[in-house]
Amino acid sequence: MKIISERYVPLVVSVGQVVIFPYYILWLKEVSLTLTLFTWFFAAFSFSAALGYRLFQVGKKPADSFIPYIYMGMGCVYILVGYITSTFEVLPYIALFFQVILGLLQGYHHAWHIEQKSFRLHAINHYLLVGIIMIGLSSVKIISPISFISTFGAILFICGMGLLIKKSKDSSVSN
């Protein structure tokens, strides 16, 4: 069980993020009113990721404690993106909010991930998996990129929930 949570879940998350990001970008492009705004969205993501990265580094709590919530948070954002069916006018504002949340969580996750023992192993697997999955996805006729985004959101959410359940089990065993 520990092997799964330590080795495979971070891999799923990091590979999934890369695989899903093109679909997310398609959504974001639809939402962006101009190219300038589109790039600003990514600037917000980066600034926010820097903050998330740093928050992990200066955190005093055990590093693992927030990770399930990080996954669940990312999952929620992707699920919400999938749920927004109508493109109403306040969407750019919501997208900016999503970018900040995603950046923060991804920065934090990245900072945590590179400190894990399995990270070096992931690096190669990561690239190979991304490549294979992308080729696989290219053969799938897209009905809506939104369906991929929300599916990935659900996977992240389940990963987070699974880690939380595992944690509570571990703590009850140690008690």
Added chain:
Amino acid sequence: MEPSQLKSNKQVIHKNPWFLGILLCIFVVSVLASIPIEKRKYGLSQSNLTTDYTGLLPERIKKIVKAGDRSEIQEMVKEANEMGYHISIAGLQHSQGGHTYYKDNVVLDMKTFNKVLEIDKQNQTIKVESGASWEEVQEAIQPYGLALKVTQSQSIFTIGGSLSVNAHGRDIRFGPMAGTVREMTILTPTGEIKTVTRNDSEEWMKYVFGGYGLFGVILDVTLELTENDVYTIHTEELKTNEYEDYFANLIRNDDTSMHYARVSVAPNSFLDEMYVIDYIKTGKVDHKTPLKKERGARIGKLALDIGRQGGSLEDLFWENQKLLIKSLDGDEVTRNNAMRGNSAFMEFTKPGRVEVLQEFFIPVEHYEEYMSDLKRILPPNDKNDDFKIHNITVRYAAKDDYTYLNYAKEDMFGLVILIQHGLKEKEIHNAKTIIQEWTDLTLKHGGGYYLPYYHYQSKEQFRKSYPSWEMFQEEKLIRDPNGVFQNIFYDYYF
């Protein structure tokens, strides 16, 4: 402090979470404040398809010629006569029915032709090139304590464009816009430059006004002006069936200069409630108050977007609108500022959908019966419908004897309607069906519809609305034998 420590302090500042947090907050707030209101791309383009404000009629055009000096434009018209190509005239392209371009032909872009040539304070006139916007005219005349006699409720249009559609606005005293033009210089379809007046025996003005750019290029106009009066705003809530009496009193009373009304399109009060806004003379003239700038567009747009959701949210929007209008009661405003309503908040940017305008004219004394009949063909709650009505404004359009293709054959109320619908073929067809039914009802009541908008109406409806169309066409063939001036609008209706 030792140098090494200083160095390390410098290194950590950009890694300080507080610094990063503040940086992020500042950035996010500035992006929030800079999110643009408008996404749509419309207008003239040679590399892509050209569209007008609605974007419903995209076409590829051959060439865009920016208006230089008048001899250049004259040469171009002469060349078109010889070479056999067509010219369309474009200003700011707020006309929505393909009036400003034509497939595979040349567009004359008049936006650069915008100089103020002369202001005569004594005689209260301004001579200005036709590509100038009303805003530019207002900026020129405001320091003299002068104001326009007739203009649209927003100042974002070009003078040439407004005259070509013989626009009307909130003023109820000075008649149609065409009546406020003392003199103008036109370039005829055969390439002659003529200065014409209303008494001109050749009646050029009658064809150029409301001529949709088909009878020549308006080069400059001399407009009659009036004082920049100060008005007190009076607002009142009415039932629709009280409006005719209210207006009859208002028009008898000379104190009111401008007026318009709004009709509820919210489900709970659909076409039953109205509010009116009157601008009452105070006897004061203003030379100092600056022209107002558009403010609060973002909030206005958000409120309108809420209303656009329909159902109970539209009821909420209507109630708020009434409160907002009530809060204006008793305020003072200058004539110039009353003539420059906000527009940015109306921008609509939903992919796959479009917001269009339609305007129906109805004889003043038919208003009550018409509104009552209208309730039978329109659903009060369009929340789940593709065809949605967001706004109906009522304006007064006085009888017009200045143009041939005139919409006000007698004193009329113009109902300006903001409509939203989808862009799929069946959605456009559905919109067309509803608008044609609406047009039939209007015709039944002795009214008509306005031509600067997208042509949902049939040719037959056009001919009934504008019985002088035949004469208009005959004159077009006589005055423009080579068909130099052409556009999609003409192609569709004639």
